[in-house]
Amino acid sequence: MNLLLGSGVAASIISFIYPALRYIIPPPVAESASNFVAAAKVGELKNNNGKIFRFGSEPALLVRLADGSYRAFSAVCTHLSCTVQYRSDLREIWCACHNGLYNLEGRNVSGPPPRPLARYEVHIQGDDVVVTRAA
Amino acid sequence: MATLYRKTLNWMDERFGAGSVEEFLRHKTVPVTRHILWYYLGGMTLFLFIIQVLTGILLLLYYRPTPNDAFESVQFVMTQVRFGWLIRSVHSWSANLMIFTAFLHMFSVYFLKAYRKPRELTWISGMLLFFIVLGFGFSGYLLPWNTLAFFATKVGTEMAGSVPGIGKWLLVFLRGGQEVTGATLTRFFGFHIAVLPGLATLLLAIHLFLVQKLGMSVPPSVERAVAEGRTSLRNMPFFPNFLLRDMIGWYAALGVLGGLAAIFPWELGTKADAFAAAPAGIRPEWYFLFTFQTLKYLPARILFLEGEFAGILGFSVGAVVWVMVPFLDRRIGFGRLTRVFTGLGVFVIGYIIVLSALALR
């Protein structure tokens, strides 16, 4: 009788404590990648080049300008949500779907896009080019 | 096992008189009547509250209370943290279950008239606890910062603005500004993990102390029958008999919570966007539905009062009457007045059920 009670209680307690203990140990990726992403390594991107990376649930664009500085924008075109790309020949951001163009401030300068691209902040942290959402 | 218990108790007794407390508690009994099932509800509510505290503390290890991070941190818990899905779903389900058992506990105490002398303060401390529990529900609901929560909070705090007199100040106080923003989230987080737990602990201590001191109430009908010699009162010792039965209930509750978490996990929703239009059919959580629906039905003007104002006023007056019931229901258990209050209780339950059902249509 007592054995049944004891084992039942013990088993149930283990089935509660076990998950709680595993929960407390932090998972391998300690941060959610939606506000803070290492978009590239320093030196990976040449001047006057761009790179698409994932930021949260959407694509984003890291641009290295001709002078070596970095800019980061949302890569979701404000017209019909196609993914934009950096055009080294035009030195502007272009959307292949309907020929929309954005300048290096993210402002929509030509074609159908009605609004500028959202702008993100870029910092160099050690070896990484880190992109975060604007404060 | 028993000697270890004895030895520990003696050790504590020699230092701060624990023995007399234990002696007192050992004599705690529960009356055995056909109403005994209702007596489990208080302990069940307390148990679920403890579940909330434990899962809440675990969630606190990963939650971030800012608009940028809140939704993502909950998503993180649900997807990346091991058993995070379990802790979070248990916390959300247990919150609703606790509010439900709190309602049942309150109404069972009301109908069994356990609030009569000498237990008036137990009733009042219990009612304050009830309001605090509703506050927990309201503040906690916003914390995942999803669309439903954002707009439900908007609507709810808007209603607070209609409270007579202090309405405008109350709205700004709750929201941390004129609109629901990150400031609201910070504030609600502070209420949820610090202010309300502090108040709840204090009131719970008072409530539990009074319950132990005054013993378990016997239903008036049974009391009358015993007085008239028609029956004898049977009592069950709390330790261990009632407690073991309590534990069966608590284990069953744990099973239900686990099942709900695994089979009906609590939704994440979509991240709140303050500038998006409110989705159609926004409504508060089920425990506020009846007030929400009532305000929807009220006309723009009632006599000389603005409709919403009159509604809030009505509910406020109703709440005050409900809290003061121990002092209003004279000659409890006898005569017509007491039947009026029983009828009032039935009306309130019916009102809540009917209006909540209408809100869900």
Added chain:
Amino acid sequence: MKKSIIFVALLFLSLRAAVAAPPKDTCIACHAALGGDLAKPASQFEVDVHHQAGLRCADCHGGDPSDDSMNAMSHAKGFRGAPKKNQIPEFCARCHADATYMHRFNPQMRVDQLSEYLTSVHGKRLKQGDTRVAACVDCHGVHNILAVSDTRAPVYPTNVASTCARCHADAAHMKGFNIPTDQFALYEKSVHAQTLAGGDTSAPTCSTCHGNHGATPPGVGSVANVCGTCHVMNEQLFDKSPHQAAFAKMGLPGCVQCHSNHEIVRPTDAWVGTGPQSACTTCHTPGDKGYGAAQAMLADLTHLDSSLTRAAEVLNVAERAGMEVSGPKVELAGAQEDLVKARVDVHTFDAAAVRKLTDSGVEIAAKSYQAGVAALRERDYRRKGLGLALIAIVLAISGLYLKIRQMESGDSIGHRGDVERKAREV
């Protein structure tokens, strides 16, 4: 003395103020009083953009607005009257082609409308004496002209098609011109019309492809250029493809050959390949290279499409079961993009190019599908775990129940049995 000087001065100033009322405009005054059709210009002119700019009847029609008599409309007073149909373009161009004059009102305003108009079919026919064609006032209105940016204007983007249709959809009016009158009806069915109606003013309407003042349908050789102003990739790929030269040789109108000119609807994958809705089989026959390429392209597109659907379905099942799959769903969006790009690459008419994109997409879709399957596995693991925990709980509950029974064996609860014995022990 001083007081009276001040008084007179004040009187003089107030009289001056009274006199500085708007100058007399007898045109409006008389025409309004005439009623009927003659009064229309007077009442309409209130909203006219020229009126807002400070112009009056006389600025266009000449004459003397301060003169009460019929003399106001005399040749001597410079009265030009209402222009005949074939005089209208030059009438408006008196100001609108004068750069110096126009730039007083809007420095950015174009002044080439007349020169453009004279190159258009409308302009050429008007010069030949055909008064059925459109001149300035047919599209812009005459006395209630609104700015192009005004949503009520007949030339505001969402209104352009119905303005053109006033003539071009009227079979009786268009008799003898030998051009179709179904363009408006066809255009209304197009994806461009629906996008425009949905509020996207960047979507093309009649004037976008045909020009507004120099309205001319694009020549067969320049259709691709026109479409290519927005659909850049499609045009570039088409130009490099074998179809460009072939179509030019056969005199086929580029994009229009498969996509139509006015009834441009959303294409489906079935337009590629060799099925009943295929555009390829118009020219290609079984055995030729194009036929084979069409079959290969359709097969690849369909393969990617079905992979996407399969992955999306499993992810949806997982999501409905409560699993968090927003990550794999985002990855799947990448495969969706590959499908879009593959459909654009159809315009290379090169099966290998399409294959490259569909392969990439299929790979991503397969990964997402695996993620969905893993999520379902996790769901099953959770349910198994729940089962185990429930067994433990049931054990504990039965243990408790039996313990209670054992403790209370005997008679009424609590008065005898274990508890009393324990109390005595202690």
